[in-house]
Amino acid sequence: MTFARPEYRAAIVGAGIVGLYTAYHLARAGAGPLLVLDRGFLSSGGSGRNGGGVRQQWETRSTVRLAREAVAAYRRFGRDFGHNVWFRQGGYLFLAEDPGELSRLARVNEVVRSEGLPARLLDAAGVARHLPGIAPGAAVGGAYLGSDGTVYPFPAVWGLYEAVRRLGVEVALGVEALGVERDGGRLVGVSTDSGGVRTRAVVNAAGGWSGELSRRAGLEVPNVASRHEIFATEPLKPFLDPMVVRASDGLYFSQTVRGELVGGLTVPHVPGTQRGVPSSPRFVTSMARALVGLLPRVAGLGVLRAWTGFYDDTPDGFPVIGEDPRLPGFVHANGFGGHGFMLAPSASRRVAAAVLGERVDLDPREFAPGRFLGPGAAPTAERLQLG
Ligand SMILES: Cc1cc2nc3c(=O)[nH]c(=O)nc-3n(C[C@H](O)[C@H](O)[C@H](O)COP(=O)(O)OP(=O)(O)OC[C@H]3O[C@@H](n4cnc5c(N)ncnc54)[C@H](O)[C@@H]3O)c2cc1C
Structure with a gap:
């Protein structure tokens, strides 16, 4: 497979709910051209294997807020995307x-x-x-x-896939990201088993394999x-x-x-x-x-x-959202534990903001990748985990 272009504004690795929602927010913000890569098929990751639970009862305010915003998004999903996700x-x-x-x-x-x-x-x-x-x-x-409540995961993934393609996003299935290309301290591309492409941003939305992808980019992470x-x-x-x-x-x-x-x-x-x-x-x-x-x-x-x-678990139970301070251009959208489907609509909006260099309205002590790099434990943890 070859890519339609030699260069993209951002390459998103993972065509699960998080990667596709991120592509959607970026495309709506006019940030193109965009590429989504997945070595599997649609729904081959956690997004096609989950229980569809969507809850707003959490131990921490920040997660309650993200979840409440996501509930509003799933209520609108049919109108926004033309697919019924059976949000009950x-x-x-x-x-x-x-x-x-x-x-x-x-x-x-x-x-x-x-x-x-x-x-x-x-x-x-x-x-x-x-x-x-x-x-x-x-x-x-x-x-x-x-x-x-609960949603049906498959029409959500499918609805987003169709929506992003309508918005001009290129989705390459069956393509594996092997690593990133650097120029000095900065990321300039992604290498794949179908060749390399130039890009200023790589989003790690690789679900349970996000740790593996970060390590392929030379970054140690605790996922x-x-x-x-x-x-x-x-x-x-x-x-x-x-x-x-x-x-x-x-x-x-x-x-x-x-x-x-x-x-x-x-x-x-x-x-x-x-x-x-x-x-x-x-x-x-x-x-x-x-x-x-x-x-x-x-x-x-x-x-x-x-x-x-x-x-994809993290030590403090919060996801990892934002640019990695060790590699400008490498943006994390991972560490969602057993709750990525329910948090994807709102979390991915912040991922898109990070790609665009905009302010991310999340407490960096809870969500930023850098929280694992310094000394000292996180000030809070989200322990109401299940499964
Ligand atoms: C049994 C089970 C029950 C769950 N129940 C719930 C629930 O009730 N509610 C809830 O909100 N969440 C639940 N979850 C968690 C939820 O499914 C995940 O958090 C969410 O789907 C993660 O989405 P994602 O897009 O980040 O990752 P995924 O959907 O896993 O997508 C990642 C994609 O990245 C691709 N990929 C990985 N590495 C590479 C690479 N190097 N190159 C190219 N592609 C790559 C994979 O092929 C995969 O398709 C559950 C999970 C499981 C397993």
């Missing part, structure tokens, strides 16, 4: 198994409410109203926000890929509105419009992408046990399919 705002229900977890949820609840979102703390009876059939004693309480598994059951008559989550074991599940339960649970895997993404029998049995323990009514339900993908 059926809420997110966090379960607390003990008073300690309920106190933590109460603190989260305060942060979320202080940002103007009507999240509620629930007792056991309140939880049972949102989760009919919950096993007696399975939760002492929980937290709930009705405007959280670590972790494998996460998920399954879908046979369909059931609709009975469940919210996404249900339990932080203690990373259990989460929702019911799709087709009636399937789709969800995951944390089982340990060797960190890194080198072992690929096989599913494990251990996950299927642990997940089935956890689900049936919580909801005895689903015992006997068949599992239709199971699959896996990578999270």
Whole structure:
């Protein structure tokens, strides 16, 4: 494959939700020509493998704000892109198994409410109203926000792909970025298995492989890929509105419009992408046990399919957004853990600003790549992670 041009304003590595949304914001800002590269196919990364959860209940204000902006974007998605992403705002229900977890949820609840979102703390009876059939004693309480919900990932990726191509963005699938080209201290191009192109900016939106790409550019980063598994059951008559989550074991599940339960649970895997993404029998049995323990009514339900993908984790739980101070022109859009789909619309707007050299309205101590370079721990961390 050869590229249409020898030079681009920016080359974005990764045609997942983050890379495509970044291309969209850049193209709308009139910054062209733009190239998006992906060595796989559309949705081959985490963007085609996730649970579609979109929540605004977070421990830190900055994440609540990004998520609230993203919810507004997903509400508009059909109008903006002409594709229905089935954004169903059926809420997110966090379960607390003990008073300690309920106190933590109460603190989260305060942060979320202080940002103007009507999240509620629930007792056991309140939880049972949102989760009919919950096993007696399975939760002492929980937290709930009705405007959280779920999207279908595939039409979102596809809608963005079509939108950016209409805006003149070149999307090259099956092309691998091998590294960057430098002139002195500055980035001047990207090298690929289809040849090199000149560009002033390379955006690292490579999801679980972002650490590998940064290292190919000569930059050490603390991102670590972790494998996460998920399954879908046979369909059931609709009975469940919210996404249900339990932080203690990373259990989460929702019911799709087709009636399937789709969800995951944390089982340990060797960190890194080198072992690929096989599913494990251990996950299927642990997940089935956890689900049936919580909801005895689903015992006997068949599992239709199971699959896996990578999270791209950072030490403090915040994504990495902005230009790398060690290599001007190399812009990070990664480290989204298990939450890149829900944060992509708003986070990628800041990535585009960084590419254009505009002010990024995020606290650099939480989001900037440079936060890992200096001494001292981050002032805050976003620990309400799941899966
Ligand atoms: C099981 C599971 C459940 C999840 N559930 C949720 C959820 O409910 N809600 C949520 O918000 N998020 C969830 N996530 C996380 C979410 O899927 C990711 O954070 C998000 O999709 C990341 O998008 P991305 O565009 O950054 O990366 P990806 O979608 O992974 O795209 C990165 C792309 O980069 C390409 N690439 C990598 N290296 C190179 C290279 N060198 N050259 C060229 N191309 C390259 C890859 O082929 C890939 O297509 C989940 C993830 C998993 C695995």
